[in-house]
Amino acid sequence: MKKALGPSDRLYPMPCVLVLGGTMERADALAVAWIAIGGANPPTIVMAIRPSRRTLELIRETGEFTVNIPRASDAAIADYFGIVSGHDHDKFAESGWTLEPASVVSAPLVAECPYNLECRVLSETENGSHILVVGEIVESHAEESILDASGTKVDVALLDPLIYIPGTREYRRLGEKVADAFSAGKTVKPE
Numbered sequence: 001m002k003k004a005l006g007p008s009d010r011l012y013p014m015p016c017v018l019v020l021g022g023t024m025e026r027a028d029a030l031a032v033a034w035i036a037i038g039g040a041n042p043p044t045i046v047m048a049i050r051p052s053r054r055t056l057e058l059i060r061e062t063g064e065f066t067v068n069i070p071r072a073s074d075a076a077i078a079d080y081f082g083i084v085s086g087h088d089h090d091k092f093a094e095s096g097w098t099l100e101p102a103s104v105v106s107a108p109l110v111a112e113c114p115y116n117l118e119c120r121v122l123s124e125t126e127n128g129s130h131i132l133v134v135g136e137i138v139e140s141h142a143e144e145s146i147l148d149a150s151g152t153k154v155d156v157a158l159l160d161p162l163i164y165i166p167g168t169r170e171y172r173r174l175g176e177k178v179a180d181a182f183s184a185g186k187t188v189k190p191e
């Protein structure tokens with residue numbers, strides 16, 4: 001038996017990332033859960049940002065931003081970036097988190113986040129309460145300590161990304177592996 005819950009903006013789970021706009025001299029970042037990959041060639045990312053966000057103003061100044069994945073163990077600092085605005089706070093000075101230069105875009109990386117994407121804005125679309133920002137991912141960075149034995153791929157267990165659960169408004173971390181994608185389905189035979 002299913003129960004209808006009405007129109008909903010809740011998807012389970014959602015990532016919690018820090019999106020940063022600005023420069024090394026003047027940056028702001030906010031927590032974002034409404035974010036996803038938008039395409040592969042070129043690689044793109046799409047995110048829903050409310051027009052009032054200070055970070056969006058800075059993204060518009062340069063047309064560039066970075067997406068920074070915090071560790072689950074840093075939930076409190078990531079949450080701080082999601083409850084305080086750069087309109088009246090210097091979040092980096094207050095949190096103690098730091099910036100490091102990106103390699104392609106002028107928006108810096110959040111040094112304490114082990115995985116980072118450098119992005120250039122491709123488009124902005126008004127979508128009711130939010131602005132849909134589509135960005136091209138022009139470079140990515142990973143701490144060497146979160147790479148697998150091949151040294152080329154992120155080991156998600158080592159990354160330990162922060163997960164946001166809407167509705168109950170809680171943060172979680174990933175559970176265990178259950179199967180190999182693009183492979184496990186081969187064991188299901190038609191009757």
Ligand SMILES: Cc1cc2nc3c(=O)[nH]c(=O)nc-3n(C[C@H](O)[C@H](O)[C@H](O)COP(=O)(O)O)c2cc1C
Pocket residue numbers: 016028029030031032033034035048049050052053054055056079081082083084085086087164
């Ligand atoms: C877990 C979490 C997820 C959030 N996701 C979004 C989001 O997807 N889009 C958005 O506009 N704001 C989101 N917010 C709210 C902003 O992060 C928050 O309003 C922030 O203070 C804005 O900062 P700024 O004005 O310095 O840019 C989220 C907040 C939290 C705690």
